[in-house]
Amino acid sequence: MTRALFRLELAMLLRARFTWIIGALLFAALAWGAINGQANADGQQATVERVKMHAAAKVLKQQADVARYSRPADTVLPYWQDPSDAAGYMRYGLSAYAVKPPSPLAGIAIGQSRLLPFYIKTDLDYVAPPAAAFDFINPRILSLGDFDLSFVLVYVLPLALIAIGASLLAAERDSGALRLMAAQLPSFRQLVMLKFGVAAIVCVPFTLVATVLALLVAGTPCWSMQTAGTVLLLGAALAGLTLFWVALTALLASRIGVVGSYLRLVSVWIGFTFFVPAAGALIIDTAYPAPSPLLYLDDLRRANDFTPANRDALFAAFARAEPAYAAAAERVDKVSYATKQIAVQQAVERQIEERASAAAHQNEAAAGRAAALRWLSPAMVFDTLLQQAAGSGVERHKRFLKRTGEYTDELRAFFWPRALAEAANPANACQGCAARLNFTDHDKIPRFQADRPLDGVAASIGGAVGYLWVLACAVMLMLWSGRRFRL
Amino acid sequence: MSGALHPALLRAEAQRLWREPRLRWVAILAPLLLLIVFFSSMNGATRMADERTRFAASERARWVAQGQKDPHSAAHFGVWAVKPSSPLLVLAPGIEPFVGLSVWLEAHKRNEMIFRPNQDADPIMRSAASVAQVLEVLGPMFAILLGFAGFAQDRQRGTLRMAFGNGATPGRLLLSRFAVMVGALVCMALAPVVAMGTFALQALPDAGWNGASRLAIWSLLNFMYLLVFLLIALAVSLKAPSARAALAIMLVLWLVLCVVLPRAAGNAAQVLAPVPSYQELRSRVENESPAYEGAEKWEARRQALVKAKVTNVRAAQLDQSERESHDVFDRVLGRFYDSVEQQDRTFGWLGAITPTVALQASGAAVAGTDFYQHRHFIEAAETYRRAMVNRLNGDLMRHAEHEDASASTGKQFWESVPAFAYSAPPLRGVLANAAAPLLLLAGWCVLAGLAAWRAVKGVQP
Numbered sequence: 022m023t024r025a026l027f028r029l030e031l032a033m034l035l036r037a038r039f040t041w042i043i044g045a046l047l048f049a050a051l052a053w054g055a056i057n058g059q060a061n062a063d064g065q066q067a068t069v070e071r072v073k074m075h076a077a078a079k080v081l082k083q084q085a086d087v088a089r090y091s092r093p094a095d096t097v098l099p100y101w102q103d104p105s106d107a108a109g110y111m112r113y114g115l116s117a118y119a120v121k122p123p124s125p126l127a128g129i130a131i132g133q134s135r136l137l138p139f140y141i142k143t144d145l146d147y148v149a150p151p152a153a154a155f156d157f158i159n160p161r162i163l164s165l166g167d168f169d170l171s172f173v174l175v176y177v178l179p180l181a182l183i184a185i186g187a188s189l190l191a192a193e194r195d196s197g198a199l200r201l202m203a204a205q206l207p208s209f210r211q212l213v214m215l216k217f218g219v220a221a222i223v224c225v226p227f228t229l230v231a232t233v234l235a236l237l238v239a240g241t242p243c244w245s246m247q248t249a250g251t252v253l254l255l256g257a258a259l260a261g262l263t264l265f266w267v268a269l270t271a272l273l274a275s276r277i278g279v280v281g282s283y284l285r286l287v288s289v290w291i292g293f294t295f296f297v298p299a300a301g302a303l304i305i306d307t308a309y310p311a312p313s314p315l316l317y318l319d320d321l322r323r324a325n326d327f328t329p330a331n332r333d334a335l336f337a338a339f340a341r342a343e344p345a346y347a348a349a350a351e352r353v354d355k356v357s358y359a360t361k362q363i364a365v366q367q368a369v370e371r372q373i374e375e376r377a378s379a380a381a382h383q384n385e386a387a388a389g390r391a392a393a394l395r396w397l398s399p400a401m402v403f404d405t406l407l408q409q410a411a412g413s414g415v416e417r418h419k420r421f422l423k424r425t426g427e428y429t430d431e432l433r434a435f436f437w438p439r440a441l442a443e444a445a446n447p448a449n450a451c452q453g454c455a456a457r458l459n460f461t462d463h464d465k466i467p468r469f470q471a472d473r474p475l476d477g478v479a480a481s482i483g484g485a486v487g488y489l490w491v492l493a494c495a496v497m498l499m500l501w502s503g504r505r506f507r508l
Numbered sequence: 509m510s511g512a513l514h515p516a517l518l519r520a521e522a523q524r525l526w527r528e529p530r531l532r533w534v535a536i537l538a539p540l541l542l543l544i545v546f547f548s549s550m551n552g553a554t555r556m557a558d559e560r561t562r563f564a565a566s567e568r569a570r571w572v573a574q575g576q577k578d579p580h581s582a583a584h585f586g587v588w589a590v591k592p593s594s595p596l597l598v599l600a601p602g603i604e605p606f607v608g609l610s611v612w613l614e615a616h617k618r619n620e621m622i623f624r625p626n627q628d629a630d631p632i633m634r635s636a637a638s639v640a641q642v643l644e645v646l647g648p649m650f651a652i653l654l655g656f657a658g659f660a661q662d663r664q665r666g667t668l669r670m671a672f673g674n675g676a677t678p679g680r681l682l683l684s685r686f687a688v689m690v691g692a693l694v695c696m697a698l699a700p701v702v703a704m705g706t707f708a709l710q711a712l713p714d715a716g717w718n719g720a721s722r723l724a725i726w727s728l729l730n731f732m733y734l735l736v737f738l739l740i741a742l743a744v745s746l747k748a749p750s751a752r753a754a755l756a757i758m759l760v761l762w763l764v765l766c767v768v769l770p771r772a773a774g775n776a777a778q779v780l781a782p783v784p785s786y787q788e789l790r791s792r793v794e795n796e797s798p799a800y801e802g803a804e805k806w807e808a809r810r811q812a813l814v815k816a817k818v819t820n821v822r823a824a825q826l827d828q829s830e831r832e833s834h835d836v837f838d839r840v841l842g843r844f845y846d847s848v849e850q851q852d853r854t855f856g857w858l859g860a861i862t863p864t865v866a867l868q869a870s871g872a873a874v875a876g877t878d879f880y881q882h883r884h885f886i887e888a889a890e891t892y893r894r895a896m897v898n899r900l901n902g903d904l905m906r907h908a909e910h911e912d913a914s915a916s917t918g919k920q921f922w923e924s925v926p927a928f929a930y931s932a933p934p935l936r937g938v939l940a941n942a943a944a945p946l947l948l949l950a951g952w953c954v955l956a957g958l959a960a961w962r963a964v965k966g967v968q969p
Contacts, residue, residue: 311625
């Protein structure tokens with residue numbers, strides 16, 4: 022009897038035109054979302070390539086200039102236009118970039134990647150956050166959010182599942198057929214589980230297959246040894262989320278009529294996608310107001326406001342502290358502005374260190390609280406998980422910024438000793454040449470090593486996958502053993 | 509009953525609505541949600557307004573007190589200009605969280621605006637809704653909840669037939685229900701929003717934004733938008749066989765019009781009116797602007813000036829390269845900004861496919877938070893930068909070559925360079941720029957009204 026009813030329910034669900042319309046629309050949305058996401062990833066990859074080419078071409082041109090200027094000439098280049106002067110080059114000629122290329126799975130979620138810089142031109146004496154290096158995207162698109170695969174999975178999929186599931190039992194309740202059906206089975210619970218079990222058996226594989234097909238349509242390179250672990254976890258998460266919404270639909274729609282079911286379910290959806298983030302934002306903003314960029318800038322300007330006299334004094338003291346550069350202190354008036362800025366830079370960084378670290382602590386505290394609040398909304402958990410898997414989230418960006426800072430330190434370690442040594446003992450490698458030729462190691466300038474975007478991703482999303490399954494199982498348990506069903 | 513809207517009928521309809529438990533919940537939850545998002549926005553806006561004032565004063569004090577220095581060094585010292593936000597930012601932030609709030613104005617370079625509020629924010633802050641978003645996405649839901657059962661439920665119960673039998677005409681019934689529902693919408697959504705907007709106007713600096721007029725127009729636009737969905741819900745309710753069918757149709761319409769199509773329209777605008785790569789653009793500026801030119805070009809320029817026997821070659825060279833850079837910035841960056849505006853206009857025209865897009869485009873414009881007005885600030889800051897640098901270079905040129913120009917500077921001189929003052933663009937120009945989405949929203953309103961009227965004409969009890 023149960024098996025026959027199961028077959029009947031399955032056939033009814035699959036024969037229903039509404040199911041196919043919703044399925045087709047969902048697949049179309051998934052495919053369009055995946056295409057948009059992949060196009061964005063391809064665009065970012067092309068930009069990263071152009072950035073690298075631009076930097077390489079600039080170095081080649083500078084090397085050609087050095088070769089041309091290393092011949093005797095009547096003119097002498099100002100140091101800021103001399104590609105063979107260490108101080109001038111590090112301040113005015115350097116074209117070194119830190120880049121964050123898109124992950125192979127970037128097409129899944131555009132996430133924060135349009136908002137956060139994915140390439141940063143390093144600047145050895147700039148202390149402000151690397152906000153100056155963002156790639157301009159029409160801000161309207163940023164404010165609207167992207168129509169990508171993650172948008173469809175996080176926001177549209179639950180509504181599609183509600184549309185399919187909300188009337189499964191409620192319609193029979195409204196028509197009065199429910200009592201008749203319940204009379205045919207040992208328990209009403211069995212009927213509920215059977216109907217929504219069928220829905221789950223249809224919806225879970227459908228969402229998985231449709232998502233994979235959408236990615237294939239978009240050309241996202243998701244099948245490789247490198248991506249396999251992450252993709253499998255994503256599949257598990259998607260199955261968990263789908264099951265959660267089917268179970269929640271069953272829980273709410275098995276107790277009331279169609280209208281009430283739709284309204285309650287849509288309200289829950291609104292709660293997860295609007296109410297929780299809005300309330301969370303208010304809590305975080307009240308408890309941890311964002312550090313002010315303007316007050317930071319104010320401090321920075323104050324710290325940086327050196328007169329020529331105190332810049333000289335600062336540099337002289339700095340040079341005297343290091344025997345190798347002590348000679349530079351004696352000829353401070355002849356030392357270039359760019360070299361003096363090494364001492365200034367370190368002094369400025371010391372002065373604003375307190376505010377910078379306070380801001381970092383504030384951001385970390387807010388991020389910790391936000392991470393805790395995210396668990397209140399499966400939509401937010403799933404969204405974050407997709408962004409982590411796609412390498413377009415905040416965690417990877419934080420690592421990128423940290424690596425950019427380390428790269429800047431590497432560049433400083435490369436250039437600063439050269440510039441200071443030159444200031445202490447100016448050498449003229451070529452009498453009568455236009456250029457100074459104290460720096461010709463353009464090939465040895467440290468290069469930024471891009472990260473491997475999928476490293477550690479599986480471990481970082483494992484908890485969220487487990488959470489979605491626990492949530493789905495909890496709702497199923499409530500469905501099975503919860504309140505009395507009413508006919 | 510002489511008039512179409514008899515008070516007794518209105519009272520009865522109001523009581524009927526109030527008896528619906530779902531509407532009582534909405535009447536409580538809608539203003540509550542609006543209040544939460546409003547206070548969340550207000551918090552940040554008040555803080556930012558205060559910091560902006562303090563920073564601007566600090567910058568000016570620094571500029572005036574920079575002592576004696578070479579005017580060109582002062583041009584490199586520069587000033588930071590901070591963009592004053594429209595007070596309606598707290599209702600409709602538009603693009604504001606995604607654009608920089610400050611720009612460094614210095615010699616040679618046209619810097620980008622930096623410190624985008626949402627860049628360092630946690631994703632939960634970025635996904636936080638605004639009052640405008642609540643109205644755009646959830647406002648239609650309020651309207652649908654009011655309207656979907658308007659006639660379909662009565663038809664299902666048979667009470668519609670009874671009402672017509674008792675002499676009620678469909679038109680009068682529609683008008684009275686519509687009037688009561690409009691009243692409910694005003695109380696639930698519009699009145700709280702107007703009150704919040706008024707509070708924001710009192711609490712935040714207006715700085716020439718003409719906030720009261722903008723608030724009035726913005727509220728009207730949102731009211732029209734909610735009316736569109738209320739009228740569609742009533743039209744569907746008049747035609748649908750049951751309340752359940754009406755709700756299902758309206759929920760699908762809501763999903764498509766309010767959730768899916770706005771984002772799809774954003775992506776469609778990118779396809780229809782693409783914006784060139786910014787990275788390529790920056791490379792072009794570096795290649796073409798004299799501000800970045802290499803030693804040979806710089807020397808050739810110097811030789812030409814020497815030949816022309818100008819008094820102060822260095823100053824003339826700086827001035828010449830500065831002015832030539834302006835042309836490059838105007839040509840390259842100007843075209844880029846034109847393309848962004850074109851993309852925005854394309855997005856506005858996509859308001860033809862959903863009223864949500866029409867509201868998003870026109871609402872942000874009226875609130876003063878769209879790209880057109882952001883560009884107005886960028887241009888104003890750039891005009892100031894040019895005037896400031898030209899003035900400083902001009903002073904340098906008045907001195908002979910190798911003369912110590914710093915001797916003529918000092919507090920009085922720096923004070924003679926006016927502080928940066930920004931005034932928002934006139935509202936008329938803003939409305940003209942957003943004419944397409946404004947007209948489309950009005951068009952949606954008229955169409956929805958016609959649909960409801962047509963449905964009531966052919967209503968079957």
